[in-house]
Amino acid sequence: MRIAVIDIGTNSIHMLMAEIHPNFTFEVIGREKEMTRLGDGTMAKRYLSKAVMERGLATIRKFYFLAQSKGIQKIVAVATSAVREASNGGDFIRKIKKETKIRVRVITGEEEGRLIYLGVKHSLELPEGNTFIIDIGGGSVEILVVNPQRILFLKSLKLGAARLNQLFLQKDGEKDLRRLEKHVAAQLKNILPQIKALGFGHAIGTSGTLNNLAAMAFYAKNKGQEYSPRDGSLEYGDMKDLYQRLAHSSAEERAAMKGLDPLRNDLIVGGAAVTLAFMKGLGIKELRLCDKAIREGMVYDYIARHRFRLKSEETIPDxxxxxxxxxxxxxxxxxxxxxxxxxxxxxxxxxxxxxxxxxxxxxxxxxxxxxxxxxxxxxxxxxxxxxxxxxxxxxxxxxxxxxxxxxxxxxxxxxxxxxxxxxxxxxxxxxxxxxxxxxxxxxxxxxxxxxxxxxxxxxxxxxxxxxxxxxxxxxxxxxxxxxxxxxxxxxxxxxxxxxxxxxxxxxxxxxxxxxxxxxxxxxxxxxxxxxx
CATH class of the missing domain: 1.10.3210.10 (Hypothetical protein af1432)
Structure with missing residues (x-):
C-alpha cells in the first residue's frame, strides 16, 4: 500500500510518501517541502490572512496532485500550531477538504510529541534508560523524556522559532533579545526541575531548526568538509559560541553563515536561544540530531492503527x-x-x-x-x-x-x-x-x-x-x-x-x-x- 502523510506546520508544509510492506515496515518513495510560513502574522494576531491561506492551499493542491501521480492510495494530514491557534483555522481546514478532499486532523502539541517519539523510536535505537528529546517547530517546542518502551514526560511549550521572532525580534535590537531570553527562562523555570527529577543519559534533537544549528556549528569548526544530517550532533560549547555570533549579527551577516537555510534567516536566532537555554539548564553536553520525527511517526502510527486492514489488503484483494x-x-x-x-x-x-x-x-x-x-x-x-x-x-x-x-x-x-x-x-x-x-x-x-x-x-x-x-x-x-x-x-x-x-x-x-x-x-x- 502507498501512503502519503502531510504535516501542515507553522513554517513549512511537508509531505512524505511511503510504500508500506506486508511485514509492516515502510520505504520512503518521496519527500516534498514548501516553506509556506503559515505562521507569518498568525502567532500574534491568531488569524490566518487570506494570502497565508492561499499559499498553504496552493502547496496542498500541488502535493495532492503529486500524490495522485505517484499512485498514493491514502493521504493522512495533520495541522499543528499555526492552524490550531488561528481563530479561522477551521475555515482553512474546510477549504482544504473542499478543494482536495483531504481531511486534515488538527492535533494538540501533546499529540505532536507522541508522533515525534514514534518517529525517533523507530529510526534510532534508543538506549536503555531515559532519553531527552527536543523538537523546535515554528509555533511550539515539544520536549519529552522517554525510554524504549514509553513516554515518561511530555510538554508542549509556545516557544517556536516563528512565534519568538514575531513577538520579540522584529527590530533586531539588544533589548528585544534580552526580553526574549527572559521570556524563555520564565517558561523553563518550572519545567527544568521536572526533567531533572526524572534524569536522562542521552539527548536527541529533531526539526529543521536544530539541524540548521548543527550544520552551522559544524561548518564553523570544519572548513572544507561536508555536514551529514544523518550523523549530526551539537555540542554545548559550539552552541554557545554560535549563539553569540547569531545574537550580534545582522540579516546580511547571517546570510553569509554556511549551513543556514536562507528561508530561516529571521527565525534562527529565536531557535538558537531556546536550544541554548535547554542545553545550559539541563547540563546537556551534546545533542544528537535525528532527521526523522513527526512525519515518520505519522506513518508508524497509521500502520499500528490499521494492521488488520493492511494485512487484509495484501492477502484479500477483493x-x-x-x-x-x-x-x-x-x-x-x-x-x-x-x-x-x-x-x-x-x-x-x-x-x-x-x-x-x-x-x-x-x-x-x-x-x-x-x-x-x-x-x-x-x-x-x-x-x-x-x-x-x-x-x-x-x-x-x-x-x-x-x-x-x-x-x-x-x-x-x-x-x-x-x-x-x-x-x-x-x-x-x-x-x-x-x-x-x-x-x-x-x-x-x-x-x-x-x-x-x-x-x-x-x-x-x-x-x-x-x-x-x-x-x-x-x-x-x-x-x-x-x-x-x-x-x-x-x-x-x-x-x-x-x-x-x-x-x-x-x-x-x-x-x-x-x-x-x-x-x-x-x-x-x-x-x-x-x-x-
Whole structure:
C-alpha cells in the first residue's frame, strides 16, 4: 500500500510518501517541502490572512496532485500550531477538504510529541534508560523524556522559532533579545526541575531548526568538509559560541553563515536561544540530531492503527470480502464457525440451484451474510440476529449498493427465530424480487447454521438430492452429528416452505439408517414463490 502523510506546520508544509510492506515496515518513495510560513502574522494576531491561506492551499493542491501521480492510495494530514491557534483555522481546514478532499486532523502539541517519539523510536535505537528529546517547530517546542518502551514526560511549550521572532525580534535590537531570553527562562523555570527529577543519559534533537544549528556549528569548526544530517550532533560549547555570533549579527551577516537555510534567516536566532537555554539548564553536553520525527511517526502510527486492514489488503484483494471481514473482526466474530457455516451454505446453494434459480451475486451475498450472521453477539446474546441486522445496516460497508446491504442485513436477521413476513417493515419495503432473494438466502443460511450447531464443524459437507416432492440432505460427518440433525429439523422450515418439498436429513456414513424428516408446517402466505 502507498501512503502519503502531510504535516501542515507553522513554517513549512511537508509531505512524505511511503510504500508500506506486508511485514509492516515502510520505504520512503518521496519527500516534498514548501516553506509556506503559515505562521507569518498568525502567532500574534491568531488569524490566518487570506494570502497565508492561499499559499498553504496552493502547496496542498500541488502535493495532492503529486500524490495522485505517484499512485498514493491514502493521504493522512495533520495541522499543528499555526492552524490550531488561528481563530479561522477551521475555515482553512474546510477549504482544504473542499478543494482536495483531504481531511486534515488538527492535533494538540501533546499529540505532536507522541508522533515525534514514534518517529525517533523507530529510526534510532534508543538506549536503555531515559532519553531527552527536543523538537523546535515554528509555533511550539515539544520536549519529552522517554525510554524504549514509553513516554515518561511530555510538554508542549509556545516557544517556536516563528512565534519568538514575531513577538520579540522584529527590530533586531539588544533589548528585544534580552526580553526574549527572559521570556524563555520564565517558561523553563518550572519545567527544568521536572526533567531533572526524572534524569536522562542521552539527548536527541529533531526539526529543521536544530539541524540548521548543527550544520552551522559544524561548518564553523570544519572548513572544507561536508555536514551529514544523518550523523549530526551539537555540542554545548559550539552552541554557545554560535549563539553569540547569531545574537550580534545582522540579516546580511547571517546570510553569509554556511549551513543556514536562507528561508530561516529571521527565525534562527529565536531557535538558537531556546536550544541554548535547554542545553545550559539541563547540563546537556551534546545533542544528537535525528532527521526523522513527526512525519515518520505519522506513518508508524497509521500502520499500528490499521494492521488488520493492511494485512487484509495484501492477502484479500477483493474489496467487498475485505470490508466484510473487517466488520466481522471488529465485532469479534467466531471465525471458525462463521467460515464453516459459509462453506456449508454455499454447498447447499449450489446443489439447490434448480429450486431457487438465483444469480452468482446472490451466492456471493450468501457467503458474506454467513460470515456476519452472528456478529450481533458483539452487542448481546439475546436477540443477536436483530443486533446483526443493525450492525450491518450501519457499518458503512464500502463496495455494496444500498439494496445489497439490505439483503445482507436481512439474511443475517432471519438466520434464526422468526421468518420473513409482511409485518416486518424493513422486509416489506423491498421490491418483490428482492424479498424473494432474501427469503431463499435466509432459508439456506438457517440450515447451514444448524448443521454447525455445536460450532465444532462436525458436518464436513452436504449434498442435496432434489426430487418432485422431496429434498434430501446427505451429510458427511466425522463425529456424532445428532445435535446438528436435531437443529436442522427445527430450522429447515423456511426452506421447506419456499421449495414446496418435504425436507429430509440423512448421514452418509450411517447407510441404511432412516432419514430424519423435518416436522411439517403449514405454508406461510407471506413467503413468496414457494417453488422458486
Amino acid at each position: 474489496v467487498r470480502l475485505r470490508n466484510v471481514l473487517r466488520l466481522a473482526a471488529k465485532c469479534n466474530y467466531e471465525k471458525g464457525h462463521a467460515e464453516h457455516t459459509a462453506k456449508l451454505a454455499l454447498q447447499v446453494f449450489d446443489r439447490t440451484q434448480k429450486l431457487h434459480r438465483l444469480a452468482g451475486v446472490d451466492r456471493e451475498l450468501l457467503e458474506y451474510a454467513s460470515l456476519l450472521h452472528d456478529i450481533g453477539y458483539h452487542i448481546s446474546f439475546s436477540k443477536h440476529h436483530k443486533h446483526a441486522y443493525y450492525l450491518i445496516k450501519n457499518a458503512g460497508l464500502n463496495g455494496f449498493s444500498d439494496e445489497e446491504i439490505d439483503v445482507l442485513a436481512l439474511v443475517a436477521r432471519y438466520h434464526r427465530r422468526g421468518l420473513p413476513r409482511s409485518g416486518h417493515p424493513e422486509y416489506a419495503a423491498l421490491p418483490r424480487r428482492t424479498r424473494r432473494r432474501v427469503s431463499w438466502l435466509a432459508g439456506i443460511l438457517r440450515i447451514a447454521d444448524a448443521l454447525d450447531r455445536s460450532h465444532f464443524a462436525v458436518v464436513d459437507s452436504v449434498e442435496v438430492r432434489v426430487k418432485k416432492k422431496r429434498a434430501t440432505f446427505l451429510l458427511s460427518a466425522h463425529n456424532d452429528a445428532e445435535y446438528e440433525l436435531w437443529d436442522a429439523k427445527q430450522k429447515c422450515d423456511l426452506f421447506e416452505k419456499l421449495s414446496g418439498r418435504e425436507t429430509l436429513f440423512c448421514l452418509k456414513e450411517k447407510a441404511g439408517a432412516p432419514a430424519v424428516k423435518a416436522p411439517s408446517a403449514p405454508l406461510d402466505r407471506e413467503v413468496e414463490d414457494k417453488t422458486g
